[in-house]
Amino acid sequence: MINKLRITILITLLFLIPIENVNAHVVSEKEWLNDPHDHGDAKIIYLKAYQFGYAVKAIQEDGEKRIFPDGKEPSIMEVEKGGKVVFRIISADVTHGFYIDGYTPDAVKDNKILIKPGEIIEVGPIFFDDPGKFKLRCSETCGPLHPFMVADLIVKPNTYFPVLLIITVVVSAMTLLYVSRAPKNKMLGIPLDRDIDLLKVRFIGPILKKFLQWRGVHFALIVPNLLIFMVVLTSGFFGNPTGNMNFSIVIIWILWLAAVEILILLGARTWCTLCPIPAFGEWLARRRFYGVHKIRKWTSIGKKWPNKLNNMWIPALFFLTMSLFVPWLVTRPVVTGIVFGFLFILALIIYLVFDPKRNFCRNICPANGYIGYHSNASILAVRSRNINTCNQHTPKECIRGSPKGYGCPWKLYPGGHKENTYCGQCYECLKSCPLDNMTLKLRMVGQDLARIGAKAKNRFDEAYTGFIRFTVAIFYELVFFGPYFWIKDWGNMGIIYGANLATIGLLSPTLEALNYWFKWALMVAGIALIGYPGLFYIFSWISKKLSGVNDIPTKQLFLSFSYALAPYGIFLWIAFAFSLLLVNWSYPISAISDPLGYGWNLFGTKFEWQPFSPEALPYIQTPLLLLGLAIAINATYNIAEQIFNNHRQAFRATFVMGVLHTMAGLVFAWVIAG
Amino acid sequence: MGDKEYLFEFIALVLVIMSIAMIALPLFTDVLKAEEKQKTIIIRAYVKEAGGFQPEVIHVKKGDRVKLIVEGMDVTHGFAIEGLGIDLGSIEVGKKKTIEFVADKEGVYVFKCTLMCSPMHNFMKGKIIVEEE
Ligand code: SF4
Ligand SMILES: [Cu+2]
Numbered sequence: 001m002i003n004k005l006r007i008t009i010l011i012t013l014l015f016l017i018p019i020e021n022v023n024a025h026v027v028s029e030k031e032w033l034n035d036p037h038d039h040g041d042a043k044i045i046y047l048k049a050y051q052f053g054y055a056v057k058a059i060q061e062d063g064e065k066r067i068f069p070d071g072k073e074p075s076i077m078e079v080e081k082g083g084k085v086v087f088r089i090i091s092a093d094v095t096h097g098f099y100i101d102g103y104t105p106d107a108v109k110d111n112k113i114l115i116k117p118g119e120i121i122e123v124g125p126i127f128f129d130d131p132g133k134f135k136l137r138c139s140e141t142c143g144p145l146h147p148f149m150v151a152d153l154i155v156k157p158n159t160y161f162p163v164l165l166i167i168t169v170v171v172s173a174m175t176l177l178y179v180s181r182a183p184k185n186k187m188l189g190i191p192l193d194r195d196i197d198l199l200k201v202r203f204i205g206p207i208l209k210k211f212l213q214w215r216g217v218h219f220a221l222i223v224p225n226l227l228i229f230m231v232v233l234t235s236g237f238f239g240n241p242t243g244n245m246n247f248s249i250v251i252i253w254i255l256w257l258a259a260v261e262i263l264i265l266l267g268a269r270t271w272c273t274l275c276p277i278p279a280f281g282e283w284l285a286r287r288r289f290y291g292v293h294k295i296r297k298w299t300s301i302g303k304k305w306p307n308k309l310n311n312m313w314i315p316a317l318f319f320l321t322m323s324l325f326v327p328w329l330v331t332r333p334v335v336t337g338i339v340f341g342f343l344f345i346l347a348l349i350i351y352l353v354f355d356p357k358r359n360f361c362r363n364i365c366p367a368n369g370y371i372g373y374h375s376n377a378s379i380l381a382v383r384s385r386n387i388n389t390c391n392q393h394t395p396k397e398c399i400r401g402s403p404k405g406y407g408c409p410w411k412l413y414p415g416g417h418k419e420n421t422y423c424g425q426c427y428e429c430l431k432s433c434p435l436d437n438m439t440l441k442l443r444m445v446g447q448d449l450a451r452i453g454a455k456a457k458n459r460f461d462e463a464y465t466g467f468i469r470f471t472v473a474i475f476y477e478l479v480f481f482g483p484y485f486w487i488k489d490w491g492n493m494g495i496i497y498g499a500n501l502a503t504i505g506l507l508s509p510t511l512e513a514l515n516y517w518f519k520w521a522l523m524v525a526g527i528a529l530i531g532y533p534g535l536f537y538i539f540s541w542i543s544k545k546l547s548g549v550n551d552i553p554t555k556q557l558f559l560s561f562s563y564a565l566a567p568y569g570i571f572l573w574i575a576f577a578f579s580l581l582l583v584n585w586s587y588p589i590s591a592i593s594d595p596l597g598y599g600w601n602l603f604g605t606k607f608e609w610q611p612f613s614p615e616a617l618p619y620i621q622t623p624l625l626l627l628g629l630a631i632a633i634n635a636t637y638n639i640a641e642q643i644f645n646n647h648r649q650a651f652r653a654t655f656v657m658g659v660l661h662t663m664a665g666l667v668f669a670w671v672i673a674g
Numbered sequence: 675m676g677d678k679e680y681l682f683e684f685i686a687l688v689l690v691i692m693s694i695a696m697i698a699l700p701l702f703t704d705v706l707k708a709e710e711k712q713k714t715i716i717i718r719a720y721v722k723e724a725g726g727f728q729p730e731v732i733h734v735k736k737g738d739r740v741k742l743i744v745e746g747m748d749v750t751h752g753f754a755i756e757g758l759g760i761d762l763g764s765i766e767v768g769k770k771k772t773i774e775f776v777a778d779k780e781g782v783y784v785f786k787c788t789l790m791c792s793p794m795h796n797f798m799k800g801k802i803i804v805e806e807e
């Protein structure tokens with residue numbers, strides 16, 4: 001007994017005493033900077049790695065050393081083509097790594113260069129023979145924001161940047177030239193009134209039809225995702241506190257985010273077909289997973305859904321709120337866990353309280369807002385084959401339901417609808433329609449945009465969804481994969497710890513942290529809510545003046561023209577998704593084998609972090625940018641033509657808005673290449 | 675509803691329950707069990723603010739063959755045991771290092787992190803207590 005007590009006291013004492021001098025010799029920053037070094041004709045860059053960035057503390061060239069005091073470090077490193085560089089690196093805090101897109105030298109061991117605290121690591125000389133913009137990345141997990149620990153290095157002459165600027169202007173000029181020839185109802189030469197009835201295509205048509213009309217299709221697509229999201233929740237709360245080691249973070253914010261953006265373009269709201277979030281409520285209300293069953297009263301209180309909520313405001317503001325916390329959301333598993341747990345519970349509650357339809361999806365879900373908004377720019381749509389057949393067919397099983405399928409859970413009239421915004425692609429109407437009139441159509445981007453844009457009255461909710469999404473896409477690309485670490489730091493509130501449920505206390509912000517966050521929030525909200533929409537309004541006003549239309553208020557043009565951001569925004573988001581995927585593809589694949597980040601290797605899919613040709617990123621993003629820009633200008637023209645019914649006026653308005661879209665395109669070009 | 679429909683509903687229910695069961699995944703964090711005469715202990719290294727080494731205090735019996743697996747969880751740590759002459763060097767995130775030894779002397783051995791890892795790094799340590807059988 002006494003022995004036990006003695007040991008307990010000893011242990012308590014032990015943990016109170018700090019470790020004495022661990023490293024025999026720790027280099028100080030002074031020593032590191034002043035230590036004379038000569039590498040012939042190579043330039044020496046003194047880099048200080050820290051959580052979460054690289055600071056250029058000194059550059060030595062031709063025997064002359066320039067030292068940069070704190071706060072005055074250049075954010076971008078420059079090297080002449082053919083130049084040699086030696087990096088002398090120390091760490092200010094924990095162990096970091098070192099990687100340069102396309103230039104990483106063969107490391108000594110483990111194929112990784114480690115920068116340990118207290119040591120000077122020398123890398124190089126590296127011979128920079130390929131011009132362009134390259135990124136320095138941390139290659140060793142060093143905390144929550146590790147995946148975004150990036151610095152920029154430009155090998156001059158960076159000809160690609162001016163070339164890209166010129167191409168951007170040329171593409172927009174060519175698009176304007178094209179619309180100046182009054183193309184009627186066309187998008188970049190492709191007629192918009194034509195589409196392909198996918199269910200009648202040879203070979204795949206019948207198979208697809210059988211599949212979509214099979215009652216189990218919805219369930220079969222949801223259940224794997226339900227499993228994944230359950231793992232997301234549990235790993236978010238109980239898994240490794242470090243984001244890039246945790247299934248919830250890497251599956252949601254790398255794989256899911258990227259997949260949804262790409263899916264919107266190719267498959268409209270296909271994600272909502274697969275989504276497990278509202279599934280519990282829907283199954284409960286139907287009391288069936290598979291079959292069709294009359295929806296009974298007792299599963300829901302059946303309150304009427306308030307009309308005031310019948311819009312995109314809550315989704316838009318929800319999405320904006322998430323953007324205000326995004327550095328935490330995408331790096332702290334517990335934050336992701338809480339957000340998704342909240343969505344699951346909220347969806348269920350709304351199903352139980354209100355009429356058991358997709359009210360949560362339509363008017364609450366933050367993903368719904370942007371998925372719905374952008375899906376009007378998708379090439380896929382659920383439509384009726386012949387709208388007259390629908391209008392004359394009074395039983396309207398697609399609304400009321402039939403023994404074969406439920407009436408539209410999204411509260412639409414599927415036979416008559418002409419926009420994708422609220423069609424969740426559950427394919428119930430394909431099953432319930434007795435006349436086989438519903439189908440899946442393949443069409444050109446922007447088929448419905450002109451009509452939707454022209455008739456938009458007071459749809460500030462949708463316009464703002466567009467503005468928020470568009471600005472945030474460019475902002476994220478700049479902030480997360482750019483060298484401006486201080487912006488990241490604001491958003492991150494300067495906190496260096498990851499967190500799961502057990503360590504959530506580490507996230508409690510100090511006053512200084514709140515001050516940081518305030519700056520970040522002001523910046524994001526300022527650009528997304530005031531800056532860019534303000535610019536958009538000014539341009540709408542100029543376009544009104546220049547086109548000489550007097551009977552249409554500027555507000556109307558502002559709202560209508562904003563729909564051009566549906567295609568533009570989605571293309572930029574896909575460009576951003578490529579940044580995520582190419583650099584961090586190994587994380588989600590590894591997480592499948594080790595969902596909780598506990599060092600398992602269940603399926604043998606553990607990979608070392610190894611970006612996939614990140615130096616090619618600007619060239620992959622360029623066509624996406626150009627396509628988005630051209631489509632945005634053409635869509636603006638189609639909308640204007642629909643409103644004015646006059647080619648000359650429409651073209652003038654398009655020209656003005658085209659200038660704004662081109663400016664945004666140039667900004668994005670600068671972000672990726674300049 | 676026909677029998678077939680009931681069967682489908684039943685299969686669906688089973689699948690849903692199986693999916694929800696994924697929540698129990700954290701119960702399997704330590705799949706390795708202690709073997710006879712050979713104790714396998716997993717030490718997970720977190721920054722001290724998040725708990726430090728887990729577990730921090732380890733009891734073994736004198737004469738045990740001890741196998742320690744040290745795993746990096748959040749940032750790179752180091753691992754050394756004073757008095758046993760064991761130094762595993764750096765342990766990166768997602769990496770494991772293993773050491774085996776026979777605890778042949780009674781006593782208290784301190785292990786500690788040897789690489790700067792957080793503001794409270796200097797308090798990141800633990801203890802192996804070798805007790806009599
Ligand atoms: S709207 Fe949201 S919750 Fe509903 S299906 Fe789509 S993503 Fe899921
Ligand atoms: Cu790092």
Ligand SMILES: [Cu+2]
Nearest residue numbers: 751787791798
């Ligand atoms: Cu440590």
